Amino acid sequence: MAIRVETTSTVPIYEQIADQIVFAVATADLQPGDPVPSVRDLSVQLTVNPNTVVRAYQELERMGVIEPVRGRGMFITSDAAKTCRDRRKELIRDTVKATVREAVSAGLTADDLHALIDAEWPHPIRNGSHKSK
Amino acid sequence: MAIRVETTSTVPIYEQIADQIVFAVATADLQPGDPVPSVRDLSVQLTVNPNTVVRAYQELERMGVIEPVRGRGMFITSDAAKTCRDRRKELIRDTVKATVREAVSAGLTADDLHALIDAEWPHPIRNGSHKSK
Amino acid sequence: MAIRVETTSTVPIYEQIADQIVFAVATADLQPGDPVPSVRDLSVQLTVNPNTVVRAYQELERMGVIEPVRGRGMFITSDAAKTCRDRRKELIRDTVKATVREAVSAGLTADDLHALIDAEWPHPIRNGSHKSK
């Protein structure tokens, strides 16, 4: 479970952290009962202000993704998986919606956008791309 | 040339204005030599502070998209078209890149993402969708 | 007597016009009694707003460089030569003062500045430059 933050991004650091943990839970990289790193450890590891990690964890706690166990730390809750999958779906839908809006206002067709996505997709699509049936 | 701003968006208003003008030039809705609305007019039309428009125009001037003619207003430069097409391409590529990154980290396949886009595309695709050839 | 204006410059157009006439008088390109072009002609020639020429001429009249002759136009005054030579000297001294200040704050030596000037001087200095010891 490696978390990476981009200090240059406009996305708040605490949100980057929270989102990455949400995604890790959604993909089962983190499972219910697993501990999350201590605020202190994570802040050192990311060279980030501890308060920033605290805020990320507050967000996650508010969403019911993690819960504190007194004296032991914070742990993934039992029903985090569903919450995170839902949250992930919501995040992606928002992103896609914004992308589509931008593409439309630029006068692109749906096919143009699909082509751009394929071009940016990390593992080049060799065959059986979306274009073929 | 209708400009619309969303005050709720996290994207600064001045950037929304600048981007829309860039897109308008890229699609030839605005052509070299055309005037852009006066700062005062646009600020009234958008019910936005004049300084916000000023800042948008400063961005565009810095990019070489518009140029001031003293006492007369701001005008689309002669080489704005190329600049704007490039800029538009860049903006979209950045957006797509971010979207793909998010989709990948969520464990989606390329086909999943394509499906999401079609779902969000404003004019529903009736037939001959990207899926078919 | 060819006047040229740069609309891109930050120097007001009316001032560019006035300064060039001052310089022309100072170098005797324009002599006492000579007419200056009519507002209308000059504004057409420079593709500039007539009011801009009017303002330039007002400046010159205020300085006593030109004077109106009813129904005939504006003419160089008899004591314009001295006024213009003084004014020219003043303008140049101001410019030099600003240049020196900038060079000093950039950490240049006087010799550095002299070298820069020779480099920019239009007619290359072949020998016997200021540098020779």
Add this chain to the structure above:
Amino acid sequence: MAIRVETTSTVPIYEQIADQIVFAVATADLQPGDPVPSVRDLSVQLTVNPNTVVRAYQELERMGVIEPVRGRGMFITSDAAKTCRDRRKELIRDTVKATVREAVSAGLTADDLHALIDAEWPHPIRNGSHKSK
């Protein structure tokens, strides 16, 4: 690192501030990684509106001279030194070019201009001036 602004000058205050920081970096008075004064501090120190400082800093950020670290302030970038040296050179060359143009159109010789500069140079040149042949 003392910044001084002249409110009487025609040069915008925000530009005076930006230029002085550029010069400070070019002369290594400010080094990569160094912080620049906070917007609030500098605005108080110069008795200038914070927004004026903000604008100066925006200029510098756009040039890649400083970069914001969220919640901590603005810092000199690692490659600011070269940028600033280039920029300083450009600024001075522009100034010199304008000065030479003015001198030429006034009918001065290169030697005349050199003499004027020596006359304005802050620490009078005692001997071995450039004039010596």
Add this chain to the structure above:
DNA sequence: GTGGTCTAGACCACT
């Protein structure tokens, strides 16, 4: 504490 954005309104120079 930091910078980022926006509003409101003023004054100026230029056309």
Add this chain to the structure above:
DNA sequence: GTGGTCTAGACCACC
């Protein structure tokens, strides 16, 4: 009329 600059002060998010 136009844009350019500056002031004053507010609110926000982030650290």
